[in-house]
Amino acid sequence: MGTASDIKLIDEKGIRIDGRSLSELRPIKIETDVLERADGSAYIEWGGNKIMVAVYGPREAYPKHTQDIDKAVIKARYNMAAFSVDERKRPGPDRRSVEISKVISEALQCAIIVEQFPRAQIDVYIEVLQADAGTRIAGLTAASVAVAAAGIPMRDLVVGCTAGKVDGKIVLDLGKEEDNFGQADLPMGILAKSGKIVLMQMDGDLTAEEFDEATTMIYDATKRINDIQREALAGKYRALAMERGGE
Amino acid sequence: MTETKQIVMPGDPIDGSLGKPRNGVYKCGDQQFCSSYFGIVQVSDQFIDVVPFSGPYYPRRGDKVIGKVIEVGPSMWTIDINSPYHTLMHMNDTPWRTNAGDIKKYLAPGDYIYAKVMTLNDIRESWITLKDVGLRKLEGGHMTSVSAPKVPRIIGKGGSMVNMIKDATGTRIVVGQNGLIWIDGESENVMIAISAVKMVENEAHTTGLTDRMQKYLNEVKGGVNGNSK
Numbered sequence: 001m002g003t004a005s006d007i008k009l010i011d012e013k014g015i016r017i018d019g020r021s022l023s024e025l026r027p028i029k030i031e032t033d034v035l036e037r038a039d040g041s042a043y044i045e046w047g048g049n050k051i052m053v054a055v056y057g058p059r060e061a062y063p064k065h066t067q068d069i070d071k072a073v074i075k076a077r078y079n080m081a082a083f084s085v086d087e088r089k090r091p092g093p094d095r096r097s098v099e100i101s102k103v104i105s106e107a108l109q110c111a112i113i114v115e116q117f118p119r120a121q122i123d124v125y126i127e128v129l130q131a132d133a134g135t136r137i138a139g140l141t142a143a144s145v146a147v148a149a150a151g152i153p154m155r156d157l158v159v160g161c162t163a164g165k166v167d168g169k170i171v172l173d174l175g176k177e178e179d180n181f182g183q184a185d186l187p188m189g190i191l192a193k194s195g196k197i198v199l200m201q202m203d204g205d206l207t208a209e210e211f212d213e214a215t216t217m218i219y220d221a222t223k224r225i226n227d228i229q230r231e232a233l234a235g236k237y238r239a240l241a242m243e244r245g246g247e
Numbered sequence: 248m249t250e251t252k253q254i255v256m257p258g259d260p261i262d263g264s265l266g267k268p269r270n271g272v273y274k275c276g277d278q279q280f281c282s283s284y285f286g287i288v289q290v291s292d293q294f295i296d297v298v299p300f301s302g303p304y305y306p307r308r309g310d311k312v313i314g315k316v317i318e319v320g321p322s323m324w325t326i327d328i329n330s331p332y333h334t335l336m337h338m339n340d341t342p343w344r345t346n347a348g349d350i351k352k353y354l355a356p357g358d359y360i361y362a363k364v365m366t367l368n369d370i371r372e373s374w375i376t377l378k379d380v381g382l383r384k385l386e387g388g389h390m391t392s393v394s395a396p397k398v399p400r401i402i403g404k405g406g407s408m409v410n411m412i413k414d415a416t417g418t419r420i421v422v423g424q425n426g427l428i429w430i431d432g433e434s435e436n437v438m439i440a441i442s443a444v445k446m447v448e449n450e451a452h453t454t455g456l457t458d459r460m461q462k463y464l465n466e467v468k469g470g471v472n473g474n475s476k
Contacts, residue, residue, distance in 0.1 A: 058303060118369075118370045118371055119371065148285040149300075151301040155273065157257055234254045241254075
């Protein structure tokens with residue numbers, strides 16, 4: 001963040017380095033039920049990000065001291081593959097992935113109706129195969145689809161999106177260069193229907209006005225992302241129903 | 248009974264005017280109900296339910312389930328009934344004259360039983376029993392499974408679907424409420440029955456399934472007879 005650089009990230013016409021306008025998302029593609037043995041799974045391609053999510057459970061929580069007598073515990077594990085970034089990443093959990101696992105677990109905990117499963121745990125494995133900025137919210141977006149596909153009761157779907165400040169302008173969904181050389185980055189997780197915020201982090205500095213602009217932009221974008229999530233879930237069921245009669 | 252099939256996501260509003268919201272629905276604000284599952288809306292005479300496309304089995308008192316013995320204790324068996332929690336069966340809840348410490352000869356790990364959920368408590372501990380008509384140890388046969396929310400569809404109205412598969416394939420079938428299904432018979436017939444069950448599972452959310460199933464079974468049955476001759 002804020003690394004000095006003479007790269008021009010936004011040109012005079014307001015077109016970004018990858019050809020997008022200021023409030024344009026990268027292309028997003030979500031697929032569900034990609035893994036046979038997981039209870040629920042999803043695969044997301046968000047720009048250059050490629051992330052696989054598998055959900056297991058609810059099942060009895062082990063070790064036993066992690067059990068909560070009132071509700072289920074969500075154990076999300078965010079993991080980056082060694083080959084997911086330019087230079088080889090040393091495998092295994094590190095400071096960054098432990099933090100991301102924690103914030104994603106807490107975001108999902110708000111959406112899942114955990115009170116229905118005392119003493120249980122729900123495992124969410126988020127494997128980043130290829131990283132290209134914004135993996136935590138891409139992972140969260142896919143995780144919520146995978147949880148819904150697993151048939152786990154939820155209050156709402158979680159949608160993630162980022163905004164940030166690049167070359168003094170507020171832009172949506174930062175790409176890799178913008179993330180590295182921009183001035184601020186604001187990832188947010190939002191409940192799709194109610195608009196409640198379940199994840200928010202900020203790297204860099206934004207003024208109050210800039211912050212408002214960024215959040216407005218994110219709220220706007222989450223509606224579009226939510227449509228993609230819904231289509232990913234319902235698409236094939238609807239197609240089969242159309243084919244066989246029904247709906 | 249009228250049936251409409253609308254696909255909903257978690258958080259989607261459910262129209263409470265069509266009936267009383269029941270399963271798979273939660274209260275989201277005053278007089279408002281939302282779906283808690285990704286599934287289909289089912290409107291019956293008085294109630295509205297959201298039936299998820301998949302998901303774990305939640306034990307309910309009185310359900311007849313198929314379980315697998317996973318551990319034998321001095322006086323209890325631990326049974327896996329395909330739900331988030333394991334369940335227990337006490338030796339006194341069986342039809343046999345058992346002695347503590349010597350219950351392994353009746354049921355060993357890996358055996359399947361057809362049992363009834365006897366009690367449940369607030370922290371989702373449950374106990375099952377073999378003491379009722381029709382409950383027994385399942386010997387021989389093949390196991391297959393479907394996701395628990397699809398079981399009503401496998402059984403059909405008054406057992407119509409499962410009886411049709413039984414008659415057409417000449418197999419014995421026991422369907423547990425938890426989604427485990429035991430099928431016994433000639434191995435080729437068992438294979439047909441399994442494929443029929445899987446077909447019902449995949450197309451559970453469509454209408455006119457019974458007719459299509461009848462047609463499918465007639466076709467496949469013809470094929471088997473042709474081969475065996």
